[in-house]
């Protein structure tokens with residue numbers, strides 16, 4: 001048996017006023033970090049990368065990353081707006097990390113070339129960043145981060161700002177490389193698809209704290225924050241010590257108050273009306289805001305337009321209830 005401890009990350013970090021989070025990640029695991037604007041997602045990644053002062057520990061195989069000089073942390077970064085070195089070719093950008101660790105030029109370039117090839121941009125090796133499209137530059141940036149074989153790969157919104165078709169292609173490519181990646185990946189994303197398709201686990205931040213963590217399917221089925229509920233297209237109602245989640249198509253919209261004694265009814269005002277597949281999706285300002293899907297015929301019949309006062313009710317059999325904590 002090897003005496004090498006598993007390269008598990010055990011982090012308990014605090015950047016005062018911005019984020020306070022304890023989490024663990026196993027080698028090979030992709031952890032999606034999600035949450036609303038200002039939740040502390042970027043700060044968490046910046047803390048691990050050494051870009052911001054942080055208290056606490058981030059033990060990796062027993063060594064505290066936070067105690068290491070930034071250059072000695074085996075951390076790969078792909079950050080929004082973190083540009084490639086403009087004066088270096090794509091190849092030299094990817095080879096840079098290895099070169100700065102003392103790898104001889106030929107060996108570093110050979111590794112760099114292989115990474116560019118894997119991301120389908122090998123023929124662009126000689127180009128400078130300004131000669132690359134956004135999607136090509138992002139492929140080079142991801143190749144650059146992976147080329148150093150980091151223990152921890154930090155990806156902050158790697159698809160933001162790219163065309164939707166480029167995002168889709170890059171998501172598939174990145175997914176393939178993340179499956180083979182032996183280290184730990186933390187992926188900050190605003191997109192439920194990323195969290196559901198790329199991640200092994202999801203860490204939900206809210207107001208600088210961890211609100212929930214678990215397998216993507218668990219988090220999607222039983223969201224604990226309005227932000228996650230909205231990401232996965234569910235309504236979420238706080239009912240004291242329980243949370244209630246239900247899909248927009250489980251909501252009945254009426255102009256008159258629904259009969260019966262169910263507490264699952266709300267009065268509100270239609271805020272937006274938009275096509276959603278074969279249905280019409282309403283966002284209704286109620287307490288809380290709710291989504292409701294109705295048929296186009298019902299939308300016309302009920303005169304559902306922004307400003308319309310409506311009643312909403314949820315079928316008791318169509319809701320999922322779970323403990324709030």
Ligand SMILES: Nc1ncnc2c1ncn2[C@@H]1O[C@H](COP(=O)(O)OP(=O)(O)OP(=O)(O)O)[C@@H](O)[C@H]1O
Pocket residue numbers: 017018019035036037038039040041042043044
């Ligand atoms: N350089 C900074 N100095 C002080 N406070 C900051 C700084 N950067 C961010 N903050 C604050 O720290 C908190 C967390 O911000 P952070 O950027 O980590 O959130 P985020 O979840 O990444 O948000 P977004 O999705 O908008 O990028 C916010 O309250 C933010 O205003």
